[in-house]
Amino acid sequence: MPTPLxxxxxxxxxxxxxxxxxxxxxxxxxxxxxxxxxxxxxxxxVPMHWNVVTIWSYEPSDAGKEFETTxxxxxxxxxxxxxxxxxxxxxxxxxxxxxxVGTVEQxxxxxxxxxxxxxMREIGTDEWxxxxxxxxxxxxxxxxxxxxxxxxx
Numbered sequence: 666m667p668t669p670l671x672x673x674x675x676x677x678x679x680x681x682x683x684x685x686x687x688x689x690x691x692x693x694x695x696x697x698x699x700x701x702x703x704x705x706x707x708x709x710x711v712p713m714h715w716n717v718v719t720i721w722s723y724e725p726s727d728a729g730k731e732f733e734t735t736x737x738x739x740x741x742x743x744x745x746x747x748x749x750x751x752x753x754x755x756x757x758x759x760x761x762x763x764x765x766v767g768t769v770e771q772x773x774x775x776x777x778x779x780x781x782x783x784x785m786r787e788i789g790t791d792e793w794x795x796x797x798x799x800x801x802x803x804x805x806x807x808x809x810x811x812x813x814x815x816x817x818x
Contacts, residue, residue, distance in 0.1 A: 667732060667763075671720040672783050672797050673711060678716040686764060688718055691771060694802040701808050707738045710771040715766040716751065719783060723756025729790040731755060734796075736767060741777035754790070780803050 677801030697711050717736050735750030749767045756763045773779070781799040786792060 666728060666785060666794075667721040667723060667754060669719060669720050669783065669796055670762070671764075672781075672799055673718050674781050675716050676714075677775065678718045686718060686720070686753060686766065688716075689741060694804065694806045695772060696806060698805055699774070701796060701810060705774060705776060705805075709774040711774055712770065713772040715769050715772065717769065718764065719767075719780065720762060720764040721754055723758065723761040724761070725758065727756070727808060728758075731783055733780060734765065734783060734785045735787055735793065737781040737782045737784065738755045738773055738801075739782050740773075740775045741779075746773035746775055746779060748770075749809070754785075774805070775803060776805065780799055 672681050672719050673688055675688045676692065676694040677688075679687040679689065681687065692715060699705065719734065719736075731753060732755070733751040737746060738747040740746045747769070749769060752765050752767070754763060754765060776793070779801045781801060783796040783799075784793040785796050786794060
């Protein structure tokens with residue numbers, strides 16, 4: 666199977682004219698405000714443009730094989746909060762490195778941290794294999810309630 670060289674979540678990925686990729690604002694932690702009651706719906710999300718960048722290396726033993734990947738954002742309870750893909754990936758001996766840049770327009774909000782998981786399978790098989798995980802810390806900021814009788818802000 667192709668070898669992952671890079672798997673990262675970022676605020677922006679730029680692909681230059683020479684086909685190199687720049688990763689801007691690596692996502693390690695998401696901080697967001699939530700309502701004072703703290704209740705989140707099952708599909709709570711904030712609008713946010715971000716990218717998932719994966720760079721792969723072709724393995725000679727993969728000649729004649731085709732692969733696809735998918736990316737999942739896993740909540741602490743093990744549920745899938747979001748997924749992108751699947752996408753075909755392919756390399757050749759002449760072009761041994763290849764990449765995929767996934768674009769996402771919202772970020773799921775959960776009570777707990779998230780794990781961005783990269784999965785791969787050979788096309789034609791049913792079994793997805795976990796390639797790597799990328800943890801993302803989530804901090805929910807809840808406003809403190811005003812004392813009883815305090816004037817509103």
